Structures are given as C-alpha cells and as structure tokens.
Amino acid sequence: MAAKSRPKSDAPDASDRVSRIREGVTAAILEHRLLPGTKLGEDEIGEIYGASRTLVRTALQQLAHEGIVNIEKNRGAFVARPTPADAREVFEARRLIEPTIVDHAIDAASPAWIDRLQQHLAEEREAELRGDARASVRLSGEFHRLVAEMSGHSIYLGFLKELIARSSLIILLYRRHDTPACGTDHHAGIVAAIRKCDREAARAQMLSHLTEIEAELFLKDPAADELRLADVLGA
Amino acid sequence: MAAKSRPKSDAPDASDRVSRIREGVTAAILEHRLLPGTKLGEDEIGEIYGASRTLVRTALQQLAHEGIVNIEKNRGAFVARPTPADAREVFEARRLIEPTIVDHAIDAASPAWIDRLQQHLAEEREAELRGDARASVRLSGEFHRLVAEMSGHSIYLGFLKELIARSSLIILLYRRHDTPACGTDHHAGIVAAIRKCDREAARAQMLSHLTEIEAELFLKDPAADELRLADVLGA
DNA sequence: CGGGCGAAGATTGTATAAAGTTTCGCCTGT
DNA sequence: ACAGGCGAAACTTTATACAATCTTCGCCCG
Numbered sequence: 389m390a391a392k393s394r395p396k397s398d399a400p401d402a403s404d405r406v407s408r409i410r411e412g413v414t415a416a417i418l419e420h421r422l423l424p425g426t427k428l429g430e431d432e433i434g435e436i437y438g439a440s441r442t443l444v445r446t447a448l449q450q451l452a453h454e455g456i457v458n459i460e461k462n463r464g465a466f467v468a469r470p471t472p473a474d475a476r477e478v479f480e481a482r483r484l485i486e487p488t489i490v491d492h493a494i495d496a497a498s499p500a501w502i503d504r505l506q507q508h509l510a511e512e513r514e515a516e517l518r519g520d521a522r523a524s525v526r527l528s529g530e531f532h533r534l535v536a537e538m539s540g541h542s543i544y545l546g547f548l549k550e551l552i553a554r555s556s557l558i559i560l561l562y563r564r565h566d567t568p569a570c571g572t573d574h575h576a577g578i579v580a581a582i583r584k585c586d587r588e589a590a591r592a593q594m595l596s597h598l599t600e601i602e603a604e605l606f607l608k609d610p611a612a613d614e615l616r617l618a619d620v621l622g623a
Numbered sequence: 624m625a626a627k628s629r630p631k632s633d634a635p636d637a638s639d640r641v642s643r644i645r646e647g648v649t650a651a652i653l654e655h656r657l658l659p660g661t662k663l664g665e666d667e668i669g670e671i672y673g674a675s676r677t678l679v680r681t682a683l684q685q686l687a688h689e690g691i692v693n694i695e696k697n698r699g700a701f702v703a704r705p706t707p708a709d710a711r712e713v714f715e716a717r718r719l720i721e722p723t724i725v726d727h728a729i730d731a732a733s734p735a736w737i738d739r740l741q742q743h744l745a746e747e748r749e750a751e752l753r754g755d756a757r758a759s760v761r762l763s764g765e766f767h768r769l770v771a772e773m774s775g776h777s778i779y780l781g782f783l784k785e786l787i788a789r790s791s792l793i794i795l796l797y798r799r800h801d802t803p804a805c806g807t808d809h810h811a812g813i814v815a816a817i818r819k820c821d822r823e824a825a826r827a828q829m830l831s832h833l834t835e836i837e838a839e840l841f842l843k844d845p846a847a848d849e850l851r852l853a854d855v856l857g858a
Numbered sequence: 859c860g861g862g863c864g865a866a867g868a869t870t871g872t873a874t875a876a877a878g879t880t881t882c883g884c885c886t887g888t
Numbered sequence: 889a890c891a892g893g894c895g896a897a898a899c900t901t902t903a904t905a906c907a908a909t910c911t912t913c914g915c916c917c918g
Binding site: 664665666676680696697698699 | 868869870
C-alpha cells in the first residue's frame, strides 16, 4: 500500500544525452549557425555528439514538436523555415498570452525573483553594448521565458517556450537589417512595472513591446523569404 | 532550379503506424478505458497493435508531449493524473485562448463551415439523448477543435488540441457524478452567434461555457483525486 | 514476528543491423 | 543534343539484440 507515487528527481531537461543533443541543435539554430532549410542528417549529428541515431532521432522529433524543425517522411529533418503567415500567428499568440503571464508574474513577485530579473537586464545591456546580435536575441527570449517561469503556470510556460523558439527563428529571418537591437529598455520598463505591482502598466508595456518587435520585421509577401534565403546562402 | 520545396502530402496524422497507435491509446484514455496512473507497458501495447517497441516508444513520447501520459525514467509510461492545480491552469488557458479563437472563426465563416458545425451539433444531441457520457465528452472536445480548425490559426489549433486532451482527462476525473451532460445548448448558442457574426456574443458565450464547465468540476483539495481514484479503482 | 538484504525476473534504455524508399548520376535511344 | 529510364548509393524507417536499471520475491537476521 504505502508505496506512493513520489515525484522523484523529475528534472525536465536534465543531463540526459538526448536533452544535450536537443539543446545543442536548438542553440545552433537560434544562433543562426544552422540556416532554415538546412538538412539535419542523423549520422551527421550523431557523430558530432557521439551518440547513436536512436537518440538523435528522439531529439529531432522533440524539436519537430516544438516547431523549429520539420520532418518529412523518408526524407529527413530540416531546419524549419517559418513563413510570414506563421510569423504573424506566432506574434498574435504572444500578444494574447504574455500580458496575462506578466499579470500572474506580479502575483508571484518576490525579492529573489526581482533580483533575478534585474540581473538578467544587466546581461542584456552588456550584450547590447557589445553589439552582439545573436546574444541579444537569445537573451531577449530568455527574458520572456524568465517571466513565464515566474508566473508559475506550467501550461503557459510550455506554450511560451515554443513561441519563443519560433520567434527567434523568425526574428533572425525577417529582421530589418538596419534596426538596432530591439528594446532592452522595454524589458526594463516591464520589470519596473512588476516591481511596482502595476498590473495595467505591465500588461500594456508587454503588449506594446511585442507589437513593436513585430513591426520591426519585414513580413511582406511569401516570396520575400525565398529571396532572403537565397541572399543569405550566398549562392 | 526554381521549383523547390513543395509542401507535399503533409498530412499531420496520416495513416502512419505510429499515428494509429497514438490515436488508439488516446481514445482509450479519453474514453476512460485506461485509468489515470495505469502503466502503459511497451511490450503490451506493441503486441496489441502488432508493432515493435520502437514505434510504440515514439507514440508514447508524443503522448507525453501532449500531456496525457507521463514518462518516468527507467520506469515506463503511465496515464497522466492531472492534479486540481493542473485542471485550473488548463481551464484558465482555455478561457484565455478560446474566445479569441471564435473571433477568428467568425472571420472564416462560410456556408460549408456552418453546415459542418450544425452537423456536429446534431451528433452531440444524439449522444446526449442516449445518455452516453463518454461520447458526450468526446464530441464536446471535438466541437472546440472544430472551431479552432475553422479559425485557421495553426498555432492556436495546436495549443487547443493539447488543452482539449487534458480537459477530457480532467472532466472524466473530477466531474461531479450528479451533473447532467455539460451544455450542448451552449454549443448551439455559440454556433448561432457565429452565424450572426456577432463577435461579442460569441466570445461571451464561449467564456461562460468554459466557466460553467469548470464550475461543474470538483476541484477541492489535492487529496481529493487520491480518494476518487481509490474509489474508482474499486480497491 | 517484523524488517532489511540479496538474487532472480522483468522492463526500459541504447546500439546495431536489416529493409524499404528516395534521389541522383549515368547511360541509352531517338 | 536532349529526354527518358535504369541503377546504384545514401538515407530514413523498422526490427532485433544487448546492456543497464528497477521491481519483486524469498530468505536470513534481529
């Protein structure tokens, strides 16, 4: 009888080997080292991480479920190439969900969390000073994930993880080349609103932040990404 | 060179063997033939579907990502047992997302879609007349999924699929035994609002519908599900 | 008589090998 | 010279075999 279902060591993405592969490939995609459309051969990745194709396959399937990898039957896995329509859907979803997330984050506000947020802001400013666009995008995504973790809602967190991953891909694909790093100031404003427990301000700033990010994108016609991809591939 | 990257036959859950397994297990869980906490042995399922453990494993991993199965390392896969806290998160997310979904569904309203919705309402009424609780829950979920498909937003659709699957599990676990089948009338009202292109009415009715479903649940303390499960297991 | 230790059995995690499919190059025929 | 088809190579898919881990049952000791 007694033996109950103890949660045990239930680390979500612990030090599994498949998690290492998944995070490695994710980082490579999000840092633009793997371009959209690139084929992800199982042997290739397996040799890099010293793992068998079995593990690589499960990692790729997870990435496919996250939406940053496409798996075509009998053809293999490729880095996803979100269309402008996909981009609009992703940002609409974020505009819907994230204001609610900050609202809940305020409920969970504590000195420890505030400290963590401000520490993150410092990292973002540093990356921006260096002009490191890759790190900027990555840290910007992590800021939003941090707020979601703070909210304590696992459902929203899971959804947002997926949206952030896709957003990073979208931003790297469609960002206007002349725009500066997107508003770190916005993040600071959101944190300030959270500190003051000003729900309306936090929601409004999150919303305008997301709107501005999308406005800085080049989401014209479906052919645009083809052109851009061709340009980037240097062919 | 030009003709590249056609989407091809990209049926999401086509007639793959792994999809058949996934859908079969999903149906069994949602129809309460597999109770929460039940162990899903790989050999066992593999023998049922005449498939090797490789395929069963991938199906189980997909179900785990959908949230209706828990996989514990070196222990196996089990039917998920959502806590009351999980239930509240799921329904909060649905209250956030679904009003927006109906809004978009109105944009996509067409005679064909209206017909399909009404046809579905007829099926629901029939199941309700039979007093078939299983079919009622299943069809209720399918109604919401239908509206999401109608909206044309793949992101929302994906999220909602997950939420519906979890909701079915939650409803079957925590439903008060004396409540009648939850409002088929509500669904009819939502369809009527969609037909009239009355956005505000549609959003409001969807919201109140979800609120009422959650209100009919027995979401008291965390120990409640333990008791109920023990009761259900008949031990 | 109760509790802890230990070995056997069962089950999952991982790797490797066989099978099927697609793709690309090459060759032949017109 | 060009179009079409044949064939081989590479890849994914699926199945099987091996290794690691956990569970369970029995036994011994206190």
